[in-house]
Amino acid sequence: MLYSNIKNEKIKNIKKLNQKKYRDRDNLFIVEGEHLVLEAYKKGMIKELILEQNVIFPLDVPTIYVTNDVINYISELETPQPIMAICNKLEEKELIGNKILVLDGIQDPGNLGTIIRSAVAFNIDTIILSNDTVDLYNSKVIRASQGLLFHINIIKRNLLDIIPVLKENKYQIIGTKVTYGNSLKSIAKLQKFAIIMGNEGNGIKDEIQELCDQFIYIDMNEACESLNVGVATSIILYELDK
Amino acid sequence: MLYSNIKNEKIKNIKKLNQKKYRDRDNLFIVEGEHLVLEAYKKGMIKELILEQNVIFPLDVPTIYVTNDVINYISELETPQPIMAICNKLEEKELIGNKILVLDGIQDPGNLGTIIRSAVAFNIDTIILSNDTVDLYNSKVIRASQGLLFHINIIKRNLLDIIPVLKENKYQIIGTKVTYGNSLKSIAKLQKFAIIMGNEGNGIKDEIQELCDQFIYIDMNEACESLNVGVATSIILYELDK
Numbered sequence: 001m002l003y004s005n006i007k008n009e010k011i012k013n014i015k016k017l018n019q020k021k022y023r024d025r026d027n028l029f030i031v032e033g034e035h036l037v038l039e040a041y042k043k044g045m046i047k048e049l050i051l052e053q054n055v056i057f058p059l060d061v062p063t064i065y066v067t068n069d070v071i072n073y074i075s076e077l078e079t080p081q082p083i084m085a086i087c088n089k090l091e092e093k094e095l096i097g098n099k100i101l102v103l104d105g106i107q108d109p110g111n112l113g114t115i116i117r118s119a120v121a122f123n124i125d126t127i128i129l130s131n132d133t134v135d136l137y138n139s140k141v142i143r144a145s146q147g148l149l150f151h152i153n154i155i156k157r158n159l160l161d162i163i164p165v166l167k168e169n170k171y172q173i174i175g176t177k178v179t180y181g182n183s184l185k186s187i188a189k190l191q192k193f194a195i196i197m198g199n200e201g202n203g204i205k206d207e208i209q210e211l212c213d214q215f216i217y218i219d220m221n222e223a224c225e226s227l228n229v230g231v232a233t234s235i236i237l238y239e240l241d242k
Numbered sequence: 243m244l245y246s247n248i249k250n251e252k253i254k255n256i257k258k259l260n261q262k263k264y265r266d267r268d269n270l271f272i273v274e275g276e277h278l279v280l281e282a283y284k285k286g287m288i289k290e291l292i293l294e295q296n297v298i299f300p301l302d303v304p305t306i307y308v309t310n311d312v313i314n315y316i317s318e319l320e321t322p323q324p325i326m327a328i329c330n331k332l333e334e335k336e337l338i339g340n341k342i343l344v345l346d347g348i349q350d351p352g353n354l355g356t357i358i359r360s361a362v363a364f365n366i367d368t369i370i371l372s373n374d375t376v377d378l379y380n381s382k383v384i385r386a387s388q389g390l391l392f393h394i395n396i397i398k399r400n401l402l403d404i405i406p407v408l409k410e411n412k413y414q415i416i417g418t419k420v421t422y423g424n425s426l427k428s429i430a431k432l433q434k435f436a437i438i439m440g441n442e443g444n445g446i447k448d449e450i451q452e453l454c455d456q457f458i459y460i461d462m463n464e465a466c467e468s469l470n471v472g473v474a475t476s477i478i479l480y481e482l483d484k
Binding site for chain 2: 110114117118120121122123144146148151185218219220221223224225227228230231234235238241242
């Protein structure tokens with residue numbers, strides 16, 4: 001079936017998935033480009049493959065063909081790709097593993113994607129997103145993560161509920177601040193921890209800070225007031241993974 | 243003097259500074275927003291301050307006033323700021339110090355800005371940009387660096403000329419690859435080094451690789467093929483600064 005009209009109801013509904021409210025309503029999201037489509041395919045997440053007419057990309061999933069106009073209409077990229085897919089959202093699992101990363105209100109999708117990529121690199125078992133974290137299925141998050149959000153357990157929780165549960169289960173709760181606490185370099189190896197990273201402008205919320213067992217900071221030259229949160233998270237996860 | 247017409251020759255010339263060719267021609271660049279303007283002011287780099295009419299921001303530099311229309315016309319930001327400045331480019335100094343970061347063809351302005359911020363944080367003395375690196379005075383570079391490009395010696399060179407000079411002067415030339423060489427964790431403390439980071443897609447050019455004394459990589463889970471270059475650089479500089 002070839003779709004050529006951007007006013008077609010099905011095409012309009014696909015494009016709506018660029019907005020969070022429709023992703024939430026339909027429990028679906030879009031990925032664009034060969035690499036991300038293949039990553040989603042490997043995980044069995046594709047509901048429908050969307051190919052520009054004449055593109056040969058044989059995957060064993062329901063497939064529709066569209067014109068270049070339709071690709072350009074749906075795409076959020078500066079350079080739209082002739083291969084896209086509509087995917088089912090990941091099933092939320094329970095909290096697993098001993099190495100937990102907690103994100104308290106990260107707002108920039110590029111930062112969240114970068115953090116997910118580094119969390120996979122440095123063997124985090126579960127990422128917990130606060131309810132006010134940017135949407136995991138925002139296309140910029142997916143692109144910045146290079147599809148690695150499909151390779152790690154990510155759950156969304158009220159942090160004021162889940163952190164006490166982590167404490168009961170003997171996770172060390174570690175907050176991060178720019179200049180307060182223990183130097184990252186001096187931290188002994190941790191077996192079971194939840195490390196909390198805060199919002200870009202405001203850091204970790206006060207009521208979450210109160211739940212922390214200790215704080216760590218990254219030593220740096222005082223000319224630099226702070227690091228990008230994606231960079232800071234990556235350095236901390238690298239160090240904790242040693 | 244109040245400028246209200248976007249067709250005014252002076253205003254048109256200011257806006258042209260958003261393009262590299264005019265920044266190069268005039269040896270000038272623009273910064274937007276209070277924080278960056280203050281950083282540039284502290285370094286004595288401001289040629290002319292641009293304020294939206296009625297804004298009070300008294301700095302001891304030549305100042306012009308413009309209407310909101312003119313601000314919106316000049317600005318590259320989604321939310322234009324009522325405070326901007328035209329700045330003289332930094333004077334290029336010579337290579338200084340023992341800790342050198344070499345960037346071989348970084349293309350993304352956000353990455354370059356992030357790398358500059360981390361280089362200041364982790365006490366790099368000089369950053370050498372290859373001639374094909376993204377323009378240092380691109381507004382996205384300046385914003386991502388949070389103005390820290392004013393706090394570090396940055397020079398632009400042909401890497402095939404400068405690296406042999408570094409070798410003669412006993413700098414260890416360290417290349418970076420995703421999975422080849424020595425693990426970053428195993429590197430002994432270096433006193434005098436030049437660490438080379440490559441382009442986002444292609445890494446370090448072959449002819450530059452041939453000049454390296456050793457290569458290092460960052461240990462990571464194999465599900466992650468590579469890290470963002472800004473993240474990788476930051477982790478390496480953090481480790482070398484210990």
